[in-house]
Amino acid sequence: MTTVHDRGTVKEVMSKPAPLLNVSQLSKHYPVHSPFGKLLGPRKSVQAVADVSFQLYEGETYGLVGESGSGKSTTGRTLLGLTSATSGEVWYEERDLTKLSNRELQQMRKELQLVFQDPFSSLNPRKRIGSILEEPLIIHGIGSKRERQEMAFEILEAVGLQPEHYFRYPHEFSGGQRQRLGLARALILNPKILVLDEPVSALDVSIQSQMLNRLRQLQRERKLTMLFITHDISVVRYISDRIGIMYLGRIVEEAPTDALFRDQLHPYTRALFSAVPDAARVGRRERIVLKGEIPSPLSPPSGCAFHTRCPLATERCKRETPELREIRPGHKAACLLI
Ligand SMILES: Nc1ncnc2c1ncn2[C@@H]1O[C@H](COP(=O)(O)OP(=O)(O)OP(=O)(O)O)[C@@H](O)[C@H]1O
Numbered sequence: 001m002t003t004v005h006d007r008g009t010v011k012e013v014m015s016k017p018a019p020l021l022n023v024s025q026l027s028k029h030y031p032v033h034s035p036f037g038k039l040l041g042p043r044k045s046v047q048a049v050a051d052v053s054f055q056l057y058e059g060e061t062y063g064l065v066g067e068s069g070s071g072k073s074t075t076g077r078t079l080l081g082l083t084s085a086t087s088g089e090v091w092y093e094e095r096d097l098t099k100l101s102n103r104e105l106q107q108m109r110k111e112l113q114l115v116f117q118d119p120f121s122s123l124n125p126r127k128r129i130g131s132i133l134e135e136p137l138i139i140h141g142i143g144s145k146r147e148r149q150e151m152a153f154e155i156l157e158a159v160g161l162q163p164e165h166y167f168r169y170p171h172e173f174s175g176g177q178r179q180r181l182g183l184a185r186a187l188i189l190n191p192k193i194l195v196l197d198e199p200v201s202a203l204d205v206s207i208q209s210q211m212l213n214r215l216r217q218l219q220r221e222r223k224l225t226m227l228f229i230t231h232d233i234s235v236v237r238y239i240s241d242r243i244g245i246m247y248l249g250r251i252v253e254e255a256p257t258d259a260l261f262r263d264q265l266h267p268y269t270r271a272l273f274s275a276v277p278d279a280a281r282v283g284r285r286e287r288i289v290l291k292g293e294i295p296s297p298l299s300p301p302s303g304c305a306f307h308t309r310c311p312l313a314t315e316r317c318k319r320e321t322p323e324l325r326e327i328r329p330g331h332k333a334a335c336l337l338i
Pocket residue numbers: 030046047048066067068069070071072073074075117231297
């Protein structure tokens with residue numbers, strides 16, 4: 001897969017004054033229910049997302065990367081209000097989405113859409129594709145019956161499906177086609193912001209690039225702003241203008257795609273990229289194998305959450321939690337040693 005350097009959007013993005021979406025210190029903790037009630041001491045919680053801040057600028061694609069369980073899906077769902085935030089703010093058009101009522105959020109849905117990680121579980125098995133696609137249009141009172149039908153056919157074509165698919169049920173599709181259906185359903189309301197959670201993970205590599213190209217075309221035509229969640233570094237390199245790297249619920253590094261692939265600042269990013277041919281920093285091509293497993297978000301390590309696996313960790317890293325700070329223009333990292 002090749003890199004995209006020709007889009008010119010990064011420069012444009014960085015000079016734009018106000019972000020379209022501003023996520024500020026977003027946290028999501030899930031309470032854990034113990035079979036022994038309170039007998040085992042205070043109730044614990046999974047710290048799925050911890051103090052995450054980032055901005056989405058109009059027309060850009062921001063890639064969110066991290067290992068399984070690092071909190072990518074939870075970040076996506078929480079910022080759209082599909083899961084309530086434990087703390088933090090998400091500003092969109094002068095409104096904090098975390099403070100909206102369900103009714104207000106429902107109105108917002110038109111502009112902010114999610115493509116689910118698991119498309120099958122999000123498609124009603126008893127409905128034909130036509131009515132699945134038209135349902136959001138009915139909810140938002142858009143178009144006549146005939147117009148809605150036309151829009152459904154149009155969106156099927158836009159994501160690379162056939163008109164006859166309109167009459168089929170979700171179980172009659174392959175995994176890859178279902179991912180396209182998930183995309184079609186999210187696009188039919190013509191949203192401004194699209195959160196895509198692993199939208200190409202069920203596809204083989206050749207279909208993957210077809211789908212990514214289609215996404216980029218749709219983005220240009222519809223002036224979409226995208227948050228693209230994936231664990232695949234080649235995919236994120238291809239599609240993103242900027243990238244955020246997550247580890248145990250936190251963003252540990254953020255940079256424009258080119259800058260990040262030229263030089264990774266955080267030891268975790270270096271280790272992650274060292275496993276991918278051609279992605280690692282120049283002069284550091286040897287594979288960095290991290291010791292141990294990713295710790296449980298039920299009891300994340302003190303100080304820098306990465307210190308238990310970091311080859312460079314010092315005593316200070318066990319005590320102090322590093323802030324995500326700008327090291328170079330547009331390139332941020334959360335590491336005490338930089
Ligand atoms: N509803 C829930 N209740 C309790 N814990 C949850 C819930 N949803 C997610 N978690 C936990 O939160 C953490 C982050 O999960 P999340 O699904 O956001 O990770 P992810 O980065 O999307 O992983 P993957 O790449 O596997 O999709 C995990 O430890 C997960 O077990």
